[in-house]
Amino acid sequence: MVNDRLTLGVASRLSRYLQVLTQAKRMGKTSISSQAVSEYTNVNPTQIRRDLSGFGKFGKRGVGYDIDMLIGQIRKILRTSGQHHIALFGAGNLGQAIASSGVFGDHGFRIAAMFDVDPEKVGTSVGDLTVRHYTELQRVVAEDGIQVGVLAVPSATAQQIADDLVSSGVKIIFNYSDALLTVPSDVTVHASNPAVELLYALYFYLS
Amino acid sequence: MVNDRLTLGVASRLSRYLQVLTQAKRMGKTSISSQAVSEYTNVNPTQIRRDLSGFGKFGKRGVGYDIDMLIGQIRKILRTSGQHHIALFGAGNLGQAIASSGVFGDHGFRIAAMFDVDPEKVGTSVGDLTVRHYTELQRVVAEDGIQVGVLAVPSATAQQIADDLVSSGVKIIFNYSDALLTVPSDVTVHASNPAVELLYALYFYLS
DNA sequence: TAAGGTTTGTGACAATCCGTTACAAAGGTT
C-alpha cells in the first residue's frame, strides 16, 4: 500500500500543494492549515487532509501543518527529494527568464547547462551559467547526467532538438514552443500553454 | 443539457484538445483522429469521442476530425470564440517573451497593453506594443475593456498590482511570479509553476 | 461494384475517485 504508485489525481494534487507551500514559505509563513491550502488550490480541505494522512500524520491538531516539514514530506512522497539536472535550450527572452527565475532551484532542479546556436549568444553569461553551443549537447548530457530538457526555442527547431535529446537518452522534455513534438512512447513531453489555461479559467468566469 | 455548465473535467480536457489541435494546425495538418489526439494528451480515445459527441457530431467516420472545424466548435463550447483583452505587467525577459510569442493571439486573446514602472522601459516598443507606465492602469483597463491581467513581475510587486487590478474591476489574474496572492473570492488567480509540473512528470517517470 | 480496413458515435457496466457529513482526539487560548 505505502509503496503503491500514486494515482494521477493524488500526484497532481500533491504537486499543487507543494506549489502553494513553497509560495507560502517564501511569504514568510511557517505553518498553514488545510483550510488555507484549500483556498489557494480549490481542493476540498477534507480531501487535502485525506491525501496527506495516507502517508503519515504530518499535522498538529488545532494548529495546522509545519510548512517546511510538509514540503519535505511531499517531496519524499513524490520521490523527488534529490537533485535533478536539467538542460535549457534557447537563450532568448524566455530562456533567460527561466534561467534567472529561481523557480526550478526552489524545487531541487539545477539548470546544469544552457544552449543556443546563435554565435552572438554562445559564450555569454546568464546568471551563473555560460551559454554553450548546441553541438556540445551529447557530451554535456552524458557528463552532467541531464534528465530533463527544457525547450525555449522557436517551433521550427524544436523537433530537431527533441530528436537529439532522445538519442542522448533524455526521457523527459518540457516544451515551451508551439511545435507538436513526435517522440518514442517511452519519452514524456510536457507542453504548457498559458493561453489554453486562460481559456479554461475564462470559461468558469463567464458562466 | 446542452446549456449546462461544463464539469471541471470536461472543460479541462477540451482545453487540452484545443492546445493539441492548435499545434497540429500549425504543423500543417488538416485532420486528426481521436487516436492521435489521445497520444498527445494521454486521454483515452473513447473519452475524447464521448466528450465531443455530447455537443454534436463533429467527426467523419473512417476519417477523423477536421481540425479547423473542431477548433471552432470547441471554442464555441467553451464560449471563448470572441476577442478577449489582456494586460501584461512587466516588460522584463518574461514579459517580452510573452508579448512576442503569439500563443495568446492564436487563441483569440489580444494583448491590449503592456506596463512597467522602469523609466528605461516605458515608451519602448515590444512587438507592436508600446510599454506604458503603470500609473495608466486604471484608465486603460476601463477604456480597453481589459478582462485579464498577466503578472510577469518580481514577487515583491505582484500583490500591489493584483490589488490595483481588483479595484479596477479585473476578475482574472494570471500570476507568473512566486508570490502567493490574496484576492477577494470572486477573483480567480491562476498560477503556473513549471517546476511543479516537472516534479509531477518526473514522478511518473521514476516509478 | 465489392470487399476490407479505419474511425466515429454510442451504449453498458464496473471500478475508481471525490465531495460531503460527521465526529472524536489533540492542541492552543483565555
Place this chain on the structure above:
DNA sequence: AACCTTTGTAACGGATTGTCACAAACCTTA
C-alpha cells in the same frame, strides 16, 4: 476548566472514468 480550532478518519452516495463492444459511415483498392 471551558472553549475554540484543526487534524485524522470513517462512511456513504454521486459523479466521473476506463473498458469492452459494435453498428454505421467513410475511404481505398482491387
